[in-house]
Amino acid sequence: MQQNDLMEKVVSLCKRRGFIFPGSEIYGGLANSWDYGPLGHLLKQNIKNAWWKFFVQEREDMVPLDTAIIMNPKVWEASGHLQNFSDELVECKSCHRRFRTDHLLAAISAKPGYDKEKIRSIKDVRCPDCNGEFTAPKSFNLMFKTFLGTTEDSTTVAYLRPETAGGMFVNFKNVQQTTRRRLPFGIAQIGKNFRNEITPGNFIFRTREFEIGEFEYFINPKDWEKTFEMWLSEIKRWWKDVMCVNMENLVWHEIEEGDRAHYSKRTVDIEYNYPFGLGELHGIAYRTDFDLSRHEKVSGQDLHYTDPETNEKFLPHVIEPTFGIDRMLLVSLLEAYTEEEAPTADEGETEARVVLKFPKHLAPIKVAVLPLSKKEELSSFAKQIAGDLRKNFQVDYDETQSIGKRYRRQDEIGTPYCVTVDFDSLEDKKVTVRDRDTMQQERIEITKLKEYLADKLK
Ligand SMILES: [Zn+2]
Known part of the structure; x- marks a missing residue:
């Protein structure tokens, strides 16, 4: 499959099956805005939950936070x-x-044919669309501006946040004191952010409204190198074991000193090999005490921390891993998309199938219940099974068209297990469970079905 085809196929599947719709579509859309449909919402929720569990819930050194999108402009x-x-x-x-x-x-x-000597600056470049000349470059602030209340002037101006980090820094003291945390510890948050990008594009890769999961990990500066390494290896574990990404598609880009923010002593960009080329996926930066020292200065508040054992008083330093939730979702789709030949009911025959081979814990729908017939006695029995499974799993119920077509539909949205209910089920109280990847089928007692699926989906 050509790489560009892959992107087109994923975008089209997302629309067709209800993962991602063009934003405001009935009004002709709004450029580069996207809405998450029923399956997209579930997939995003599963990615956020997995991220939260891995980086926050399972650790003793992390606390959650949820701060306002509109903050004091200071x-x-x-x-x-x-x-x-x-x-x-x-x-x-x-x-x-x-x-x-x-x-x-x-x-x-x-x-190809690029000549470094001929193109020294943007002045030497012509418009790729019409070969026109360019204006002198000017700076464009990416903050979304708005006004609070009824008066639109400089006293009421406010901004939609461009990152969640600000909320963690201004609440550092509140959180540290109310939770009585000692360093090192982190404050984590997932939330919407807004940047007025000049050139958004590539589906959900670059949009003006997007979700970030990030944390500020507060440390004693003497520990920065080993803490940075610890988080780098945790991030690798996240991509390998939780997102189950082909690690060859990731590039760990160490940012050179001249390209880093002036206050950062080390920054690593994690890049992904997208169908449109290598691009940023997320990053980790050692931000020193830049943020807290700036907030101290502008707010006039003391944000120092006193170590209860050594009585050493200092401004905590920070290591900040940031993850774009929408980019992780895009990567999960690109990694999962598979076209393959699958055997049909006829001996020796095969047909093409599209499967989203999500890691099972990320799949939007976990189980589909499919009665072999729409006859009342079978469908009411199957609906009962589905109703019972819904207490534990995200379940889909489908009784229209042939069983083969229904399997294909579930494969295409990445449902790990299909439970087929047939007329024998009424007698022997067993159902057939089909595995998405192996397509193997197993006959399972209904009383043990929930336990069986829970074990497989673990
Ligand atoms: Zn032009």
């Missing part, structure tokens, strides 16, 4: 977002299309 003054959170853009003088300068230069340098 937060963004302190963090530097108001002054520096901008991209450089140029506009074509003839067709007026706008480009991010860095994206444009990257695209040009990747082309």
